[in-house]
Amino acid sequence: MMPEGITRADIFFTLLRVSLFSVTALLTAKLLMKHLDPTNKRKTYAAKTATDLLDRLGIKIAKQLTEYELMIANHLVDPQSITVSWDSIGGLGHVIQEIQETVILPIRRRELFSNSQLTQPPKGVLLHGPPGCGKTMIAKATAKEAGTNFINLDLSILTDKWYGESQKLASAVFSLAVKLQPCIIFIDEIDSFLRSRNVQDHEATAMMKAQFMTLWDGLNTDPGTTVIVMGATNRPHDLDKAILRRMPAIFHIPLPTLVQRKDILNLVMSGEPLADNVELSGIAANTEGFSGSDLKELCRNASLYRVRDYVANTQFCDKLKDRGINSNAIKLSEDQEEFHDTLRPITMDDLTKSLKKMRDAKVNTSTLTLD
Ligand SMILES: Nc1ncnc2c1ncn2[C@@H]1O[C@H](COP(=O)(O)OP(=O)(O)OP(=O)(O)O)[C@@H](O)[C@H]1O
Numbered sequence: 001m002m003p004e005g006i007t008r009a010d011i012f013f014t015l016l017r018v019s020l021f022s023v024t025a026l027l028t029a030k031l032l033m034k035h036l037d038p039t040n041k042r043k044t045y046a047a048k049t050a051t052d053l054l055d056r057l058g059i060k061i062a063k064q065l066t067e068y069e070l071m072i073a074n075h076l077v078d079p080q081s082i083t084v085s086w087d088s089i090g091g092l093g094h095v096i097q098e099i100q101e102t103v104i105l106p107i108r109r110r111e112l113f114s115n116s117q118l119t120q121p122p123k124g125v126l127l128h129g130p131p132g133c134g135k136t137m138i139a140k141a142t143a144k145e146a147g148t149n150f151i152n153l154d155l156s157i158l159t160d161k162w163y164g165e166s167q168k169l170a171s172a173v174f175s176l177a178v179k180l181q182p183c184i185i186f187i188d189e190i191d192s193f194l195r196s197r198n199v200q201d202h203e204a205t206a207m208m209k210a211q212f213m214t215l216w217d218g219l220n221t222d223p224g225t226t227v228i229v230m231g232a233t234n235r236p237h238d239l240d241k242a243i244l245r246r247m248p249a250i251f252h253i254p255l256p257t258l259v260q261r262k263d264i265l266n267l268v269m270s271g272e273p274l275a276d277n278v279e280l281s282g283i284a285a286n287t288e289g290f291s292g293s294d295l296k297e298l299c300r301n302a303s304l305y306r307v308r309d310y311v312a313n314t315q316f317c318d319k320l321k322d323r324g325i326n327s328n329a330i331k332l333s334e335d336q337e338e339f340h341d342t343l344r345p346i347t348m349d350d351l352t353k354s355l356k357k358m359r360d361a362k363v364n365t366s367t368l369t370l371d
């Protein structure tokens with residue numbers, strides 16, 4: 001029984017009005033929430049760039065990823081864009097071979113190793129050693145040559161000022177890696193984030209470290225998961241003991257030995273024009289305590305002397321021209337004559353001068369001690 005004066009049409013229109021009002025309120029609230037979310041702009045941008053990157057890498061799962069996973073996906077490495085390969089690393093053949101055998105091969109040829117628990121790839125790999133000896137280079141070459149997905153995790157992305165965002169991002173690192181497996185998560189300078197926990201740690205940092213370890217352990221629950229966390233540090237003693245335990249495959253990359261220094265010098269100088277008197281073994285013998293990076297700098301410095309000579313030569317000829325003197329009429333040195341319009345090769349003298357300069361600089365900055 002309907003009350004008098006109220007028709008069916010009245011009820012219908014009232015219901016319609018209520019529904020329309022609810023829908024508008026819902027949409028407005030959603031829109032408001034979206035605009036009030038301080039991370040919205042960043043997330044939208046990250047989603048777009050990540051989708052482009054995934055397309056470029058031929059990975060077709062962008063639609064199945066959450067917004068947090070898309071933010072992490074931005075740190076995927078495109079192997080094509082990396083210029084460092086195994087061949088660009090000098091003197092570390094034994095480390096490279098070991099990484100290939102214990103990490104890369106078990107990932108790429110899983111069928112070969114499936115019947116043994118002991119030959120499974122380790123869940124964590126740590127590269128440690130003094131600065132400038134090739135740790136980051138090895139990681140880059142791994143990204144290029146391993147044939148797996150590779151996330152170069154910049155830890156600053158995990159530290160978000162909004163409560164709860166950091167935790168969601170940390171968990172997205174692992175969930176994304178599992179979706180992309182086989183996958184290597186690389187964390188350079190890992191000590192900066194996963195250093196020993198102490199009472200002075202900020203609550204959020206302590207929580208994230210603990211969460212990171214739990215998520216890492218989660219990888220072990222399914223033996224079929226092929227996700228490896230690879231870290232590099234030059235301060236292994238600062239690392240949390242619990243983290244070290246999770247990185248059973250440890251590779252030490254020390255300062256290069258005499259033979260390794262010779263290999264690095266030969267590699268850096270290959271393709272460079274060298275004078276006949278250059279003897280790289282002599283330089284290798286005098287560079288005890290130099291890192292790969294120092295050796296490269298030594299060669300770069302030596303190479304600059306010839307640029308300096310070229311500039312001085314050109315300025316000298318220009319000056320003669322300004323004074324109306326024909327440079328052919330002047331007696332030039334042998335080198336000046338031969339290389340007056342091109343760069344001369346690097347000489348042993350350049351290398352010795354550069355070595356002395358670097359040695360002095362290293363002694364002054366206390367990165368090298370003299371016996
Ligand atoms: N074994 C090597 N062969 C060729 N070049 C090398 C080698 N080691 C170092 N270098 C040179 O030194 C540079 C620095 O190396 P890399 O960044 O790998 O050092 P690192 O061990 O990661 O140092 P850090 O601990 O300071 O991060 C490289 O870009 C490369 O030019």
Ligand SMILES: [Mg+2]
Nearest residue numbers: 135136188232
């Ligand atoms: Mg490094």
